[in-house]
Structures are given as structure tokens and as C-alpha cells.
Amino acid sequence: xxxxxxxxxxxxxxxxxxxxxxxxxxxxxxxxxxxxxxxxxxxxxxxxxxxxxxxxxxxxxxxxxxxxxxxxxxxxxxxxxxxxxxxxxxxxxxxxxxxxxxxxxxxxxxxxxxxxxxxxxxxxxxxxxxxxxxxxxxxxxxxxxxxxxxxxxxxxxxxxxxxxxxxxxxxxxxxxxxxxxxxxxxxxxxxxxxxxxxxxxxxxxxxxxxxxxxxxxxxxxxxxxxxxxxxxxxxxxxxxxxxxxxxxxxxxxxxxxxxxxxxxxxxxxxxxxxxxxxxxxxxxxxxxxxxxxxxxxxxxxxxxxxxxxxxxxxxxxxxxxxxxxxxxxxxxxxxxxxxxxxxxxxxxxxxxxxxxxxxxxxxxxxxxxxxxxxxxxxxxxxxxxxxxxxxxxxxxxxxxxxxxxxxxxxxxxxxxxxxxxxxxxxxxxxxxxxxxxxxxxxxxxxxxxxxxx
Amino acid sequence: xxxxxxxxxxxxxxxxxxxxxxxxxxxxxxxxxxxxxxxxxxxxxxxxxxxxxxxxxxxxxxxxxxxxxxxxxxxxxxxxxxxxxxxxxxxxxxxxxxxxxxxxxxxxxxxxxxxxxxxxxxxxxxxxxxxxxxxxxxxxxxxxxxxxxxxxxxxxxxxxxxxxxxxxxxxxxxxxxxxxxxxxxxxxxxxxxxxxxxxxxxxxxxxxxxxxxxxxxxxxxxxxxxxxxxxxxxxxxxxxxxxxxxxxxxxxxxxxxxxxxxxxxxxxxxxxxxxxxxxxxxxxxxxxxxxxxxxxxxxxxxxxxxxxxxxxxxxxxxxxxxxxxxxxxxxxxxxxxxxxxxxxxxxxxxxxxxxxxxxxxxxxxxxxxxxxxxxxxxxxxxxxxxxxxxxxxxxxxxxxxxxxxxxxxxxxxxxxxxxxxxxxxxxxxxxxxxxxxxxxxxxxxxxxxx
Numbered sequence: 001x002x003x004x005x006x007x008x009x010x011x012x013x014x015x016x017x018x019x020x021x022x023x024x025x026x027x028x029x030x031x032x033x034x035x036x037x038x039x040x041x042x043x044x045x046x047x048x049x050x051x052x053x054x055x056x057x058x059x060x061x062x063x064x065x066x067x068x069x070x071x072x073x074x075x076x077x078x079x080x081x082x083x084x085x086x087x088x089x090x091x092x093x094x095x096x097x098x099x100x101x102x103x104x105x106x107x108x109x110x111x112x113x114x115x116x117x118x119x120x121x122x123x124x125x126x127x128x129x130x131x132x133x134x135x136x137x138x139x140x141x142x143x144x145x146x147x148x149x150x151x152x153x154x155x156x157x158x159x160x161x162x163x164x165x166x167x168x169x170x171x172x173x174x175x176x177x178x179x180x181x182x183x184x185x186x187x188x189x190x191x192x193x194x195x196x197x198x199x200x201x202x203x204x205x206x207x208x209x210x211x212x213x214x215x216x217x218x219x220x221x222x223x224x225x226x227x228x229x230x231x232x233x234x235x236x237x238x239x240x241x242x243x244x245x246x247x248x249x250x251x252x253x254x255x256x257x258x259x260x261x262x263x264x265x266x267x268x269x270x271x272x273x274x275x276x277x278x279x280x281x282x283x284x285x286x287x288x289x290x291x292x293x294x295x296x297x298x299x300x301x302x303x304x305x306x307x308x309x310x311x312x313x314x315x316x317x318x319x320x321x322x323x324x325x326x327x328x329x330x331x332x333x334x335x336x337x338x339x340x341x342x343x344x345x346x347x348x349x350x351x352x353x354x355x356x357x358x359x360x361x362x363x364x365x366x367x368x369x370x371x372x373x374x375x376x377x378x379x380x381x382x383x384x385x386x387x388x389x390x391x392x393x394x395x396x397x398x399x400x401x402x403x404x405x406x407x408x409x410x411x412x413x414x415x416x417x418x419x420x421x422x423x424x425x426x427x428x429x430x431x432x433x434x435x436x437x438x439x440x441x442x443x444x445x446x447x448x449x450x451x452x453x
Numbered sequence: 454x455x456x457x458x459x460x461x462x463x464x465x466x467x468x469x470x471x472x473x474x475x476x477x478x479x480x481x482x483x484x485x486x487x488x489x490x491x492x493x494x495x496x497x498x499x500x501x502x503x504x505x506x507x508x509x510x511x512x513x514x515x516x517x518x519x520x521x522x523x524x525x526x527x528x529x530x531x532x533x534x535x536x537x538x539x540x541x542x543x544x545x546x547x548x549x550x551x552x553x554x555x556x557x558x559x560x561x562x563x564x565x566x567x568x569x570x571x572x573x574x575x576x577x578x579x580x581x582x583x584x585x586x587x588x589x590x591x592x593x594x595x596x597x598x599x600x601x602x603x604x605x606x607x608x609x610x611x612x613x614x615x616x617x618x619x620x621x622x623x624x625x626x627x628x629x630x631x632x633x634x635x636x637x638x639x640x641x642x643x644x645x646x647x648x649x650x651x652x653x654x655x656x657x658x659x660x661x662x663x664x665x666x667x668x669x670x671x672x673x674x675x676x677x678x679x680x681x682x683x684x685x686x687x688x689x690x691x692x693x694x695x696x697x698x699x700x701x702x703x704x705x706x707x708x709x710x711x712x713x714x715x716x717x718x719x720x721x722x723x724x725x726x727x728x729x730x731x732x733x734x735x736x737x738x739x740x741x742x743x744x745x746x747x748x749x750x751x752x753x754x755x756x757x758x759x760x761x762x763x764x765x766x767x768x769x770x771x772x773x774x775x776x777x778x779x780x781x782x783x784x785x786x787x788x789x790x791x792x793x794x795x796x797x798x799x800x801x802x803x804x805x806x807x808x809x810x811x812x813x814x815x816x817x818x819x820x821x822x823x824x825x826x827x828x829x830x831x832x833x834x835x836x837x838x839x840x841x842x843x844x845x846x847x848x849x850x851x852x853x854x855x856x857x858x859x860x861x862x863x864x865x866x867x868x869x870x871x872x873x874x875x876x877x878x879x880x881x882x883x884x885x886x887x888x889x890x891x892x893x894x895x896x897x898x899x900x901x902x903x
Contacts, residue, residue, distance in 0.1 A: 028537075032700070034538075034539050035537050035538045035539065037515070037788075037789055038514065038515065038534040038535075038537055038538065039515055039516070039517070039534075039787070039788055039789065040516050040530050040534060041516050041517035041518060041527065041530070041787060042518075043502070043517075043519050043787070044519070045500075045519075055493070055494075055495070056493070056494050056495070057495050057496070058494065058495070058496040058497070059496070059497045059498070059499075060496075060497075060498045060499070061498070061499040061500070062499075062500050062501065062502065062519045063499070063501060063519070063520070066499070070499075073497055074497075076567060077483075077495035077496065077497055077567050078495065080495055080567040080568050080570075080571050081485065081492045081493065081494065081495040081571055082492070082571075083491040083492060083493050084490070084491045085489075085491060087493065112533075112534065112537060113537065116537050133700070133701055133702065134700045134701070134702055170702050170831045172701060172831075176832070177702075177704070177829070177831040177832035178829075178831075178832065179829045179830075179831050179832070220669060220858075220860070220900065220902045221669065221902070247488070250488075250489070251488045251489045251589065251591055252489060252589045252625065252627070253589075253591065253625060331498050331500065332496070332498070333494065333496055366827075367827045367829070368824070368826055368827040369824060369827060370823045370824040370826070370827075370838070371823075372633070372823060372840060374625050374631050374633055375631050375633065375840055375856070377823075377838060377840055377856050378838075379823050379824040379827075379836075379837070379838035379858070380824065380827065381824065381827040381836060399829070399832075399834045399836065399860070401824070401827070401836035401858065401860065403824075403838045403856070403858050405856075427780065429780060429884065433780055433781070449858060449902060450902075451836045451858035451859075451860045451900070451902045
């Protein structure tokens with residue numbers, strides 16, 4: 001690989017890097033007691049990125065013996081795009097490092113039968129709850145071995161494990177149907193299931209789904225809302241994290257553009273993105289440009305402090321790269337992405353948050369969400385919700401979704417809880433799918449647009 | 454490619470598989486990214502892989518690898534993983550009669566040079582700037598070729614190749630507020646005018662400047678093909694997948710022969726449609742592609758099947774076995790087939806789009822459906838956010854509208870369809886390989902909160 005880098009530089013490239021990856025893994029799926037899928041395999045490949053005359057070209061292949069040809073194509077592609085603004089990379093330190101994250105209980109040492117038993121057990125326990133129609137459980141583990149080399153002399157070798165157990169269930173009663181999902185996962189091994197029991201989470205999810213079956217339709221309109229840590233995390237990810245991604249800032253698509261140093265949220269709000277959280281689902285040692293993954297405080301006490309940056313956007317914004325470049329695999333180029341996005345804890349207990357709400361919503365978890373970073377609008381669906389009346393949770397609601405404008409909503413946060421938790425691990429899509437984590441405490445928002453029944 | 458498939462098939466049978474199926478796929482694609490009115494990134498990818506599915510003692514096993522030399526190890530893995538499964542009634546499909554489908558492969562796409570690709574991306578940008586020089590365009594263009602082969606021990610030997618090209622743009626216009634517009638075009642043939650993409654995106658952004666509030670009430674909603682396709686992808690379409698239907702996980706379970714939509718609506722699935730984005734001579738387990746009526750004049754006629762679900766419930770496969778990862782829109786060798794719609798067509802009693810609008814007392818015309826993927830396909834419930842939309846009053850489009858939330862149940866919505874336009878569009882899926890072919894559809898009495 002060093003030879004290819006040398007060849008590309010001799011051809012006149014300004015910069016180049018090569019990512020070699022080997023991905024091995026197993027995934028299992030059980031539906032209603034039956035093993036539906038058992039997929040194992042491994043893939044290796046390389047992605048080569050070349051900077052020539054201010055433009056990037058990229059080529060990837062899963063035929064590693066094609067590396068020479070690949071370099072030539074990447075160079076040709078770089079030569080052919082001629083951007084108006086020449087692209088430059090912010091300087092970073094040359095790194096030679098080797099980091100291997102070793103799981104305590106390596107999935108490779110555990111039999112497929114035991115992995116199957118784990119999700120089959122979840123399946124059985126969940127289907128034992130009255131009202132549950134079908135359950136689909138899944139297990140997957142994977143190991144990504146990566147070797148990163150660039151023309152500046154960086155040479156980084158990492159191995160990162162990742163593991164997930166999850167359940168999707170459907171509850172049904174009198175023509176009402178409710179779906180619910182729960183997931184446990186991290187950059188670790190089988191030991192994660194000791195601290196976060198997927199069977200217990202699955203059973204709780206099943207009970208929640210059954211409760212939602214007889215829930216009332218959610219009211220629509222504007223109400224005060226308390227979000228649980230899971231939903232607070234999704235809000236941090238969807239509404240703030242995406243707007244803080246350097247590429248959307250640079251391309252003029254972000255509401256946070258040119259707002260560094262400005263107050264963008266209530267002073268109770270501190271939000272950060274941190275790939276160095278131990279075992280976090282979105283954690284990584286180095287990003288896909290060879291920059292160490294470090295904690296970035298995006299908003300501190302209401303003031304916008306930083307963005308998530310790769311080398312290109314850092315240069316354009318005159319800021320320091322902070323390890324925000326991630327690619328789904330060797331096959332695609334790194335983009336500016338989040339890792340684990342969290343809201344910092346505040347001072348209040350849950351009871352203090354709820355006590356002065358006369359009529360409002362307690363929203364928990366999420367089935368997903370979406371944002372328009374340019375307009376600063378967001379939309380997400382709560383997994384579960386309750387009505388709050390006179391400071392007390394009174395009844396369950398169903399099919400509730402929240403939407404609004406990010407900056408308005410950030411200023412409307414009028415109390416933050418002291419109970420920080422990780423939400424369920426997830427996958428963020430932005431053309432490419434990468435594992436992410438998020439979380440936070442309970443937060444109270446003065447008013448949010450609620451839609452539903 | 455079919456020969457390497459046959460060799461691996463023989464090897465699998467020799468190593469102890471009772472039956473086997475080898476799926477081989479080779480892709481190469483090139484794309485150009487547009488950021489802030491500039492072509493900033495050129496990228497190309499080549500991939501080859503083999504998916505091996507075996508039956509041993511009536512149990513299924515699967516593994517994948519990326520070259521013939523690894524096939525033996527993959528067969529071993531597939532044989533070993535089969536031990537965990539339960540006995541199944543499934544066997545691999547028998548050979549069927551396939552027929553050629555027009556306009557799925559264009560040599561001109563294969564022969565495109567990077568310079569030509571870059572020119573397409575520039576066409577997108579320049580045509581948007583012609584509309585308004587203050588517009589910021591982002592998006593991209595891409596094209597590629599796919600070559601695949603399927604062989605199985607029942608005698609299926611299929612080889613097929615296809616091409617695809619497409620482009621998309623989002624246009625952002627900042628004045629007092631921010632307006633956005635978008636456009637997307639895809640085809641199997643080199644027949645796309647890339648300038649149209651930029652122009653349409655830019656015009657839509659221009660037209661949505663200075664939006665007004667809409668308020669909250671039930672009203673008539675006209676979903677453009679874009680918004681409708683998003684909603685269908687995450688509600689109606691998965692609700693017609695037979696595996697979900699037979700488990701009772703769908704609003705259409707046990708309802709064949711019943712009226713499930715407005716009688717002016719007809720819904721068809723067609724994997725054999727000429728120039729269809731997911732058309733091929735056969736599906737991903739070798740069953741010939743065909744046309745299947747799902748809803749005819751409001752009456753539910755059929756569900757979508759792959760071979761294993763068909764075997765389980767004594768039905769025929771509709772040729773809807775697709776190999777794709779969850780949340781991904783491309784074909785892969787890395788997973789087993791599952792039921793997916795390929796080309797999902799909304800049809801029926803169509804009328805001119807102007808007539809559709811002129812019949813509306815008060816309503817909205819909706820272009821985007823943000824958050825459609827959070828819908829619940831089991832119940833049909835959805836709640837989307839739209840910020841590219843217009844108010845219709847007394848039969849006329851009067852002004853752009855500020856962000857609203859639209860919610861309801863897609864099952865009920867299809868019953869309340871009161872008009873089907875004639876502005877058909879062919880759109881690629883967002884988070885799955887499903888392509889939707891649909892016009893603007895008018896739906897009565899939909900909840901809108903603004």
C-alpha cells in the first residue's frame with residue numbers, strides 16, 4: 001500500500017489516503033420462535049482517495065489485488081472534477097498508532113448456538129405476554145479491522161468490535177396495532193448483555209406496547225413536553241447534531257452557520273458529541289481520515305461553541321479538525337458524521353420537571369426522526385407517550401409525533417433533569433449508514449407542536 | 454459468470470448440500486457530488502460477490518464470500534449454519550419461462566467517461582442558476598452497471614445485466630426566510646435531461662418563498678408523486694408483503710376480495726415493466742418477473758410473495774424476492790432474499806392535474822414528506838412533516854404554506870382518494886429498493902396541523 005501512495009504522489013497528487021478494511025460478522029434473526037436468518041461472511045476491500053489540483057477522486061473495490069488499477073482510476077476521477085473553490089485539508093498531526101479494542105467476552109469465542117439461544121429466549125419471553133402478536137429478534141456481531149495510511153506518513157491500525165441484540169414486536173387487540181422496538185448494543189463483546197439485559201428490555205417493550213394498545217389518541221396542537229433521556233438524545237442528534245455537521249455548515253444548509261459564539265439555546269443547555277465514550281455504539285478510536293476521535297462540545301450553556309468537522313470543512317471554516325469523518329465502509333468516502341451525541345445533565349429531579357405542568361405531554365423514546373437542517377425544522381415520532389394533567393401522569397397516548405423549529409425549541413427548554421442515560425443505540429442515515437449513540441437527561445420544553453390521532 | 458456459478462453449485466452438492474443456489478453479482482458505479490454549486494467529489498466503486506444458499510435435511514443455510522477461491526469455506530459455513538434452523542417446506546424454484554424486457558440496459562451508460570459524468574452534474578448546477586443566481590444547489594448524479602447470475606440445483610440458470618442513471622438536486626434560496634425545492638430523475642437508459650433537475654428544483658424553491666401559516670384542521674390534501682411515494686414506501690407497500698400479512702401484521706390481513714380503497718384506485722406490482730428501475734427478467738431467486746394486480750378498482754386482489762413464503766402458505770411466488778439490506782436501496786450478495794416490491798404502480802381512473810386542483814374548496818398541495826420512515830406499517834399510521842407545500846382555495850393554488858404536520862392512517866387515506874392525476878412519475882426508493890410509479894393523488898379529510 002505504501003507503494004501505491006508513493007506512485008500517486010509521483011503522478012502529482014497533492015494528498016492521498018488508503019483505507020484497507022476487513023469486516024467479519026454474524027447476524028441472526030428469529031421470528032416467532034423460528035430462525036429466519038443466519039448470515040455469516042467476511043469481506044475485505046480498499047478505498048483510495050486522491051486529492052489533485054483541489055479536487056478529490058475516490059475509488060473502492062472489494063478485490064484487493066486490483067489496488068494498482070484502483071489508484072489509477074481514483075487519480076483520473078480527481079483530475080476530472082474541477083471545483084470552483086479548490087479544496088484544502090486542515091493540517092493534522094502525523095499519527096503512527098495501533099489500537100485494538102478487545103471485548104471482555106469475545107463473540108468469536110461464543111458458539112452460534114449460544115447467540116441463537118439469547119434471542120430465542122427474548123422471543124419466547126416476549127411472546128408470553130398477552131396481546132403480543134409477533135416478535136422479531138435479531139443478533140449481530142461484527143469486527144472491523146482497519147489499516148489507514150496517508151501520504152503525510154500516518155499509519156494507523158485499529159480493530160473495533162460491535163455487538164447488537166434487538167427486538168421488534170407487534171401488539172394487536174380489537175383491530176388496534178402497535179409496533180415497538182428496543183435494542184442493546186455497543187462497541188464491546190458479549191459482556192454488554194450483563195449490564196443491559198436485552199430480555200428484560202424486550203419484556204418491558206412488550207408491556208409498553210400492550211399498554212399503548214388501549215391508549216387514547218394524542219391531542220394535536222402546542223403543549224409543554226417532557227422528553228425522556230432516549231428522546232432527548234434523539235433531539236440532540238437530529239435537531240442539533242445534524243445542523244452542527246461541518247459539511248452542512250459549509251454548504252450553507254445549516255441554521256447554525258456563522259453563529260459560533262452566539263447564544264442559540266437556553267443557558268440550561270449543553271450538548272456534546274463524543275466518540276471516546278467507552279463502549280458507546282457510535283464510538284471509534286480514530287476517524288476515517290486518521291484523526292483521533294475527541295469530545296466536541298457543540299453548545300455550552302446555551303452558546304454555540306463548535307462544529308463536527310473533517311479536515312476539509314475544518315480548513316474552510318478556519319477551525320481545528322476534531323475527528324468527525326466517518327465512512328460506512330471502505331467502499332464509500334468519509335463524510336462528516338456524529339458519534340455519540342449527548343445532552344449534559346442539569347439540576348432537576350423528574351418530579352420537579354413535571355410538578356407545574358397543568359396540561360402537557362410526557363414523550364418517551366422514538367421510532368425515528370428527520371430534520372431539514374437548512375430550515376431548522378425537525379420531526380420525530382415518540383415510541384410511547386403519556387398525558388400530564390395537573391403535575392401528574394394520567395393516561396397513555398398513542399401515535400404521537402413532535403415537530404418544530406430547532407432554534408425556537410432550544411430556547412424553549414426551561415428545565416433539565418439530572419438523570420443522564422444512554423438511549424437505544426441506532427443507525428444514522430445520510431446516504432451512508434453508520435452506528436451512533438445518543439442520550440441525555442429528562443428535559444422540559446415550554447411548547448412543542450404535537451401531532452397524532 | 455454463469456460458469457463460475459455452476460462450478461460453485463457442483464461443489465456445494467459434492468460437499469453435502471441436498472440442494473443449493475448460487476447468486477453472483479457484480480456492480481460498478483460512478484457518482485459526482487454537488488455541494489454549494491460546485492462538483493466537489495468524484496467517486497467510483499466496483500464490487501463482486503457470491504451468496505450461497507443451501508438446503509440440508511430440509512433446513513436452510515446461507516453464507517457469502519467475495520471470490521471463487523473463498524467459496525469452499527463459505528459452503529462450509531452455510532452447511533453449519535443450517536443446523537440451527539427448523540425444517541422447512543421450501544425448496545428452490547423450478548426454472549420458469551423468462552422473457553426479454555425492453556430498455557433495461559444501455560451501452561451508452563456503460564461507455565460514459567468521467568468527463569461526461571461531470572458535465573451532467575454541471576448541467577444540474579447551471580440550469581438551477583439560470584433560474585436564480587442566488588440559489589445554492591446540492592445533490593449529485595450517478596450511473597452504473599450491474600451484472601448478475603443465479604443458478605440452482607433445480608436447473609435455473611439465469612444471467613442478466615442492467616444499467617441505471619439518475620440525478621437529484623436540492624435548491625436552497627435564502628431571502629428573509631429559507632426556501633427549498635428539489636427534483637429527482639432516474640432511468641435505466643441514457644434519456645435524462647439533467648438540466649431539468651436543476652431547473653425544477655430551483656423553480657420549486659422560488660415558488661415557496663414567503664410562506665404563510667395554514668392553521669390546524671381536516672382538509673383535502675393533494676400528495677404529489679414525491680410525497681405519495683415516500684408514504685407508500687413505509688405504509689401501504691410493506692403492508693402487502695405476504696409474510697407480514699399471514700402473521701396478521703398488516704391492515705390487509707385476511708381481506709382478499711374486500712373493498713380496501715376508493716373504487717377509482719388500482720394498484721399494480723410489475724417487476725417486468727420496461728425501463729422499470731427494479732425490472733429484471735427474474736427476481737433474486739430466479740422466478741420470472743411478472744405483473745400482479747394488488748388492488749383492482751378498490752378491491753384487494755393479491756399480496757406479494759417470494760418462494761419461501763409462497764411455499765409456506767400454498768401460494769405462487771409473485772417474483773418479489775429481493776436481496777437488499779435493511780435501509781439500503783441497492784442489491785447485495787450479503788443477505789438472503791426477502792419480499793420487497795420492485796415497481797409499485799398507482800393507477801386507476803386518472804384525470805388532468807388541473808381538474809384535480811379545480812375541484813378543491815380548501816386544501817394543500819404537498820411536495821415533501823419528511824419522517825415518512827417513522828410510519829407504522831402494521832397499523833398504517835403516519836405522521837409526516839412537510840415544508841414544501843401550497844394552499845389551494847376555491848380550485849386555485851394561492852400561496853406557499855409554512856411547515857405543517859400531516860397525520861392519519863394510510864388505510865383510511867386510500868379509501869378517501871377522490872381523484873388521481875395524470876402526472877405520472879417513476880421514483881427510486883428512499884431507504885429500500887422499491888420504485889414507485891405514481892401521479893398526484895387527492896385525498897379528502899386529512900388531519901393537518903400548522
